[in-house]
Amino acid sequence: MKDTELYAALLHLRHPWRVTKVKVDIAAKRIDVWIEHAPDTKWLCPECHKQAPLYDHSEEREWRHLDTCDCQTFVHTRPPRVNCKDHGVKQIGPTWANPGSHYTMKFESHVIDTLKECDVTGTTRLTGTSWDEAWGIMEKAVKRGQFRKELRIPQRLSIDEKAFAKRHRYETLVCDLDRGTVEYVVDDREQASLEKYYSQFTPEERAGVKAVAMDMWDPYIAATKVFIKEAADKIVFDKFHIVRCVTEAVDKVRRAEAKQLANRGDESLKGTRHLWLANENNVPEWRKPEFDAIRKMNLKTGRAWAIKEALRKLWGYSYPARAEAFFSRWYFWATHSRLKPIIAAARTIKRHLPNVLTYFKHRITNALAEGLNSKIQMVKEMACGFRNREHYKTAIYFHCGGLDLYPRREQSEPC
Numbered sequence: 001m002k003d004t005e006l007y008a009a010l011l012h013l014r015h016p017w018r019v020t021k022v023k024v025d026i027a028a029k030r031i032d033v034w035i036e037h038a039p040d041t042k043w044l045c046p047e048c049h050k051q052a053p054l055y056d057h058s059e060e061r062e063w064r065h066l067d068t069c070d071c072q073t074f075v076h077t078r079p080p081r082v083n084c085k086d087h088g089v090k091q092i093g094p095t096w097a098n099p100g101s102h103y104t105m106k107f108e109s110h111v112i113d114t115l116k117e118c119d120v121t122g123t124t125r126l127t128g129t130s131w132d133e134a135w136g137i138m139e140k141a142v143k144r145g146q147f148r149k150e151l152r153i154p155q156r157l158s159i160d161e162k163a164f165a166k167r168h169r170y171e172t173l174v175c176d177l178d179r180g181t182v183e184y185v186v187d188d189r190e191q192a193s194l195e196k197y198y199s200q201f202t203p204e205e206r207a208g209v210k211a212v213a214m215d216m217w218d219p220y221i222a223a224t225k226v227f228i229k230e231a232a233d234k235i236v237f238d239k240f241h242i243v244r245c246v247t248e249a250v251d252k253v254r255r256a257e258a259k260q261l262a263n264r265g266d267e268s269l270k271g272t273r274h275l276w277l278a279n280e281n282n283v284p285e286w287r288k289p290e291f292d293a294i295r296k297m298n299l300k301t302g303r304a305w306a307i308k309e310a311l312r313k314l315w316g317y318s319y320p321a322r323a324e325a326f327f328s329r330w331y332f333w334a335t336h337s338r339l340k341p342i343i344a345a346a347r348t349i350k351r352h353l354p355n356v357l358t359y360f361k362h363r364i365t366n367a368l369a370e371g372l373n374s375k376i377q378m379v380k381e382m383a384c385g386f387r388n389r390e391h392y393k394t395a396i397y398f399h400c401g402g403l404d405l406y407p408r409r410e411q412s413e414p415c
């Protein structure tokens with residue numbers, strides 16, 4: 001088999017395209033392949049798809065293709081131009097790449113696959129691309145995916161805030177709980193942030209929303225009440241955020257008490273922070289004896305912890321009336337604990353109780369899309385290499401957006 005035939009087969013070239021020359025440079029680990037069309041080819045105008053005569057050829061162009069063995073491989077051609085009687089002179093794009101791209105679609109897809117498996121720096125090493133090239137492919141893939149995606153509002157939403165970098169900067173993430181995808185990422189966690197998302201849809205479309213899981217965060221509540229009809233029945237305050245509110249109160253009690261004890265030379269609470277913050281089942285086996293022993297010491301922190309752990313039972317009820325009765329007992333206990341942070345947390349939850357109890361109607365939490373949260377966490381960890389917020393958002397959409405990312409030949413798409 002001749003090298004030109006071999007490459008025509010490897011590149012899946014079909015009439016009218018054929019390989020006319022192959023240049024191998026082993027020292028440079030590089031292979032160049034020249035492609036031309038048959039001289040008697042009948043061309044169609046790319047606009048109207050009617051037959052049009054060949055006009056001339058554009059400058060030679062080069063595309064990076066999948067490597068051959070260990071050699072970077074490039075294909076070259078001079079794209080033909082036709083002269084349509086209605087549309088004038090038009091270039092015929094090659095079938096292996098999108099207009100304007102420096103890569104064949106196969107190579108671009110390979111980089112996308114690699115980006116899905118590791119971070120941008122890892123991708124540059126595995127594919128022999130620069131950071132800007134690999135990043136450019138990711139950005140383009142996200143644009144393409146968003147262009148293709150149908151604009152629709154999910155029936156069951158989750159609204160969550162994620163800290164971006166340090167210094168208390170936040171992004172608001174809107175997720176589709178049924179598909180497990182991030183639908184929208186917007187700066188900050190203000191009312192206006194979430195309203196930007198809702199306002200993309202008509203009132204009829206928004207009426208299709210059945211339930212929204214979120215934290216007890218006033219700006220999100222306000223935005224949802226403005227845009228979603230009967231929001232009072234649809235908002236569900238998320239279980240994990242509610243428990244976290246009490247967990248933070250436990251931590252305040254612990255800090256104050258640890259200080260008091262330390263002043264008396266008692267270091268019982270030293271190094272125990274994580275034990276009180278974890279839920280009971282997550283205390284590591286080897287620390288259980290130690291934890292059991294401090295809990296028997298009748299400390300304020302121990303009482304606060306027991307109140308926090310008891311609250312978790314709320315979500316185990318099947319009937320809302322029973323859950324509500326349980327909450328009343330819990331609330332009495334918490335508010336009579338003489339632990340100020342616990343009393344404050346209990347009052348916050350009580351104030352939001354109707355939409356804590358909507359859980360028993362909709363049974364959603366922010367964590368329903370379980371795999372999604374760990375993916376977002378992974379993107380956040382990789383985000384240390386990102387130079388700005390827009391990069392972070394792009395990476396979230398790329399990994400968690402459920403987008404159709406791969407290049408295809410479609411005339412109407414951006415490239």
Ligand SMILES: [Zn+2]
Nearest residue numbers: 045048084087
């Ligand atoms: Zn035409």
